[in-house]
Amino acid sequence: MSELVMRAEKLDAADELRGKRDGFVLDEVVYLDGNSLGALPAVVPGRVEDVVRRQWGELRIRSWEESGWWTAPERIGDRIAPLVGAAPGQIVVGDSTSVNVFKALVGAVRLAGDDRDEILVDATTFPTDGYIAESAARMTGRTLRPVTPAEVPGALSGRTAAVLLNHVDYRSGRLHDLPSLTAAVREAGALAVWDLCHSAGALPVGLDEHGVDLAVGCTYKYLNGGPGSPAYLYVRRELQDRFDSPLPGWNSHTEPFGMRPAYEPASGALRGRVGTPDILSMLALEAALEVWDGVPVEGVRAKSLALTDFFLDCVAEYVPEGRVECLTPVAHAERGSQIALRCDDAGEVMKRLIERGVVGDFRAPDVLRFGFTPLYVGFADVERAARVLAETLSLA
Amino acid sequence: MSELVMRAEKLDAADELRGKRDGFVLDEVVYLDGNSLGALPAVVPGRVEDVVRRQWGELRIRSWEESGWWTAPERIGDRIAPLVGAAPGQIVVGDSTSVNVFKALVGAVRLAGDDRDEILVDATTFPTDGYIAESAARMTGRTLRPVTPAEVPGALSGRTAAVLLNHVDYRSGRLHDLPSLTAAVREAGALAVWDLCHSAGALPVGLDEHGVDLAVGCTYKYLNGGPGSPAYLYVRRELQDRFDSPLPGWNSHTEPFGMRPAYEPASGALRGRVGTPDILSMLALEAALEVWDGVPVEGVRAKSLALTDFFLDCVAEYVPEGRVECLTPVAHAERGSQIALRCDDAGEVMKRLIERGVVGDFRAPDVLRFGFTPLYVGFADVERAARVLAETLSLA
Structure with a gap:
């Protein structure tokens, strides 16, 4: 088991918001497009x-x-x-x-x-x-x-x-x-x-x-x-x-x-x-x-930063240097809850990512956008997303 | 059986839009407020x-x-x-x-x-x-x-x-x-x-x-x-x-x-x-x-006028003269699909009508408003509404 997979396990185990994921209708997809359309909360259909x-x-x-x-x-x-x-x-x-x-x-x-x-x-x-x-x-x-x-x-x-x-x-x-x-x-x-x-x-x-x-x-x-x-x-x-x-x-x-x-x-x-x-x-x-209910916004922010930090670490580890360029500031004070990566074939890359169960979105002309929703995205999701991204980029 | 009840039966039997009522979720209420909020079409929940x-x-x-x-x-x-x-x-x-x-x-x-x-x-x-x-x-x-x-x-x-x-x-x-x-x-x-x-x-x-x-x-x-x-x-x-x-x-x-x-x-x-x-x-x-689907607007208009005509006939028959004043023009060319009746105690009257299962609405200061939705209101509904209105007015 790789070091990043182990880190993801530890981070998930220590995540105080982890239980909130059960409040959403989710499947095996890693959904990193909650900054476009949030997932369905389980209470909504009823x-x-x-x-x-x-x-x-x-x-x-x-x-x-x-x-x-x-x-x-x-x-x-x-x-x-x-x-x-x-x-x-x-x-x-x-x-x-x-x-x-x-x-x-x-x-x-x-x-x-x-x-x-x-x-x-x-x-x-x-x-x-x-x-x-x-x-x-x-x-x-x-x-x-x-x-x-x-x-x-x-x-x-x-x-x-x-x-x-x-x-x-x-x-x-x-x-x-x-x-x-x-x-x-x-x-x-x-x-x-x-x-x-x-x-x-x-x-x-x-x-x-x-x-x-x-x-x-x-x-x-x-x-x-x-x-x-x-x-x-x-x-x-x-x-x-x-x-x-x-x-x-x-x-x-x-x-x-x-x-x-x-x-x-x-x-x-x-x-x-x-x-x-x-x-x-x-x-x-x-x-x-x-x-x-009962979710402190400060806790959401802390997890959001931990998720995006971890994603950047995984991308640095898995993706060959120079293949993508991070447009999102590294400094926490300047970072929202998404990571934008520039690469020339972004449209095609995102299409393949989605086919492989990692859903982010493409913003023309060359941006891969990944949103991290602290209530339902976990660290294992993040590791998997970065890994699939690296595999997709090496094939593209 | 009164003459108006018999007329209602005949009109309902001859009504080409009668089957459309099954396309809506309705109950025993006479719903004459479809000009505020239409009834629920049966296809919608699914x-x-x-x-x-x-x-x-x-x-x-x-x-x-x-x-x-x-x-x-x-x-x-x-x-x-x-x-x-x-x-x-x-x-x-x-x-x-x-x-x-x-x-x-x-x-x-x-x-x-x-x-x-x-x-x-x-x-x-x-x-x-x-x-x-x-x-x-x-x-x-x-x-x-x-x-x-x-x-x-x-x-x-x-x-x-x-x-x-x-x-x-x-x-x-x-x-x-x-x-x-x-x-x-x-x-x-x-x-x-x-x-x-x-x-x-x-x-x-x-x-x-x-x-x-x-x-x-x-x-x-x-x-x-x-x-x-x-x-x-x-x-x-x-x-x-x-x-x-x-x-x-x-x-x-x-x-x-x-x-x-x-x-x-x-x-x-x-x-x-x-x-x-x-x-x-x-x-x-x-x-x-x-x-x-398949409903001609002209047929809707014809039924709408027949409904409001019949309502006015029932009101004239059941409600003591002078108790209400019709604000809606009698001429078809000047009449929409609602009948507005003025009476001094309109707010209280509408409250009682609703309690008795005839739902119209009250417009301040003195208007009883009844909307006739041709797709789901029938002539028996109209007769009942006018009858309950007359009873309510005689009690008020």
């Missing part, structure tokens, strides 16, 4: 069946009240809150990440005031954030300026209204310094808007602690909410009364069933709601979040 | 279970391609198309109705050009349309002018950019004249945007035939898609190349997986997409739409 057959099928319209459908967006927001370091009452679930980026960024610009005419956006961001930021800038009469996160401090000025940043780069897996960037943005009198898609559920975020103004995130990656499960919007409590949504649908009205012709926004997080929430997807997410 | 357990649970990320998740918004749009008189390739499913109203109205204003500075909105509309229209006007620098549908022809001018109208008034059940209003709007050089929430699945719409420019609708009423199932957006084919969405998310990019920094909109209906679609709700809707 819950969804109840929502469909009993809540919709039998109670029908009564479920809006009796089954708690109407208040689901705030209730589920409060369930996500501790995972991102937010006190209750600041997160609401609903709509897609893209739609929430629009709400957050337009809201931020309006909070910043009319004399600030520039929006900074992470130039390395997941594209949708950039596209939506362009629209938000156009529709609020601001200028959009793409900069790298490292350039943000130098780019801030009295003109800056808001800065949209990604906590973890979706491609490289680089973790950005949320505390210091947020402090710099706020110091300049601008609003800090963070996209947490690739960090929530994988590492501590500390929204309240670090004074983040607004944030958005998806729930189908490390939060395992299911394909296209609703995203969320965080608006810091002190800003909520002045938050002015560009999508003031009836669900955010202070008296939604008053059916009044004039819009009067509700107080609190639910001001971020828009239209009727998609209950099936939302209640599947609510069930999925139960796997987090 | 389909959702497959989506959750096999597509998500076993195939996981592969389902985006192998289970047709990625193309669901356009595919399901094409399934809705014949129900609203649209040729394929013009409807995309996703997001809430409110979000789609925003896309449609901002898109319409941009299509109308810079010299048209006024938006007309149905003053009697469901409130969210008015709130969102206000935001669309504010964000495009236009003036919003609420008018009743009857006032629209007189209010149109060279200033009018777009007109947002409801096909059926959610409160009174009044059906507006889509063909002639659309013609008037287009004659004035403006764009006609219709909200079909209370008409699609209950009566013919004829989007293509009547030259409607853009339209939106929900799918959880007469289309039985489930609580908060995704809404849809129609953009007339000739306008698609110039449609300029205010929510240009990555799902509407011409090459979404190219992850390019610059936005380039896709062609066709999918330009109306935004972010990742909520697959659970969307595929439940897709299953729900199967009940429409």
Whole structure:
């Protein structure tokens, strides 16, 4: 037995989150694509069946009240809150990440005031954030300026209204310094808007602690909410009364069933709601979040780093030097919960990896991306993934 | 046996859609709230279970391609198309109705050009349309002018950019004249945007035939898609190349997986997409739409009118004169698929009706609303509803 296999055994034996794997539906595949779509939590199918057959099928319209459908967006927001370091009452679930980026960024610009005419956006961001930021800038009469996160401090000025940043780069897996960037943005009198898609559920975020103004995130990656499960919007409590949504649908009205012709926004997080929430997807997410009961985010982060450290060790041991290039920073402070490896034939390599039961994903033109979900990925999985990767690379 | 009971029996016996009722999960309740939340189609629970357990649970990320998740918004749009008189390739499913109203109205204003500075909105509309229209006007620098549908022809001018109208008034059940209003709007050089929430699945719409420019609708009423199932957006084919969405998310990019920094909109209906679609709700809707196989919309309309006619006859026979006032027009050309009755103690009356197994809904301050879903409501249901209503009113 190789030294790495033995190390994997020891690490698995000492893993305090090991039991959480039983909370998921898994098979013999090594699933390292939880940063695209989380695995199915075992509690979800039964819950969804109840929502469909009993809540919709039998109670029908009564479920809006009796089954708690109407208040689901705030209730589920409060369930996500501790995972991102937010006190209750600041997160609401609903709509897609893209739609929430629009709400957050337009809201931020309006909070910043009319004399600030520039929006900074992470130039390395997941594209949708950039596209939506362009629209938000156009529709609020601001200028959009793409900069790298490292350039943000130098780019801030009295003109800056808001800065949209990604906590973890979706491609490289680089973790950005949320505390210091947020402090710099706020110091300049601008609003800090963070996209947490690739960090929530994988590492501590500390929204309240670090004074983040607004944030958005998806729930189908490390939060395992299911394909296209609703995203969320965080608006810091002190800003909520002045938050002015560009999508003031009836669900955010202070008296939604008053059916009044004039819009009067509700107080609190639910001001971020828009239209009727998609209950099936939302209640599947609510069930999925139960796997987090009793799980400290710090423990998740520790295991995530141990997993990615171990993967890098295995790759160094198994893969011939120079065959791949690691794009993810080695420093823990700069690493999310994924490892991105560059190689010329990445598309073909990933196809073969998947055929051999190691599922990561390919990002054009040349990136192999492996996500490590601490709740259900173990160290033996990691060793196997690296070994199969090395075999695949030597055959390719 | 009363004459009305006998008439109900005859009408049910002659009802060509009668067999469709078996396609739904129903019980002894008379469910007249399908215009809020359609009943559960029998095919849905099994389909959702497959989506959750096999597509998500076993195939996981592969389902985006192998289970047709990625193309669901356009595919399901094409399934809705014949129900609203649209040729394929013009409807995309996703997001809430409110979000789609925003896309449609901002898109319409941009299509109308810079010299048209006024938006007309149905003053009697469901409130969210008015709130969102206000935001669309504010964000495009236009003036919003609420008018009743009857006032629209007189209010149109060279200033009018777009007109947002409801096909059926959610409160009174009044059906507006889509063909002639659309013609008037287009004659004035403006764009006609219709909200079909209370008409699609209950009566013919004829989007293509009547030259409607853009339209939106929900799918959880007469289309039985489930609580908060995704809404849809129609953009007339000739306008698609110039449609300029205010929510240009990555799902509407011409090459979404190219992850390019610059936005380039896709062609066709999918330009109306935004972010990742909520697959659970969307595929439940897709299953729900199967009940429409072989159902002609004209037959649905004929039965809908027969149901509401019969309900009015039963109410006239059973309910003491003057106890309620019908707000829904008697003329077929002006009637949707619901009957709204005004009475002072409507809230209390509806509560008692529901206790006695007749489910409609209450709209503040004084409206009893009864929706008639031709696919699963029968004439005996109608007679019973009116009889229980009369008994309840005489006790109240």
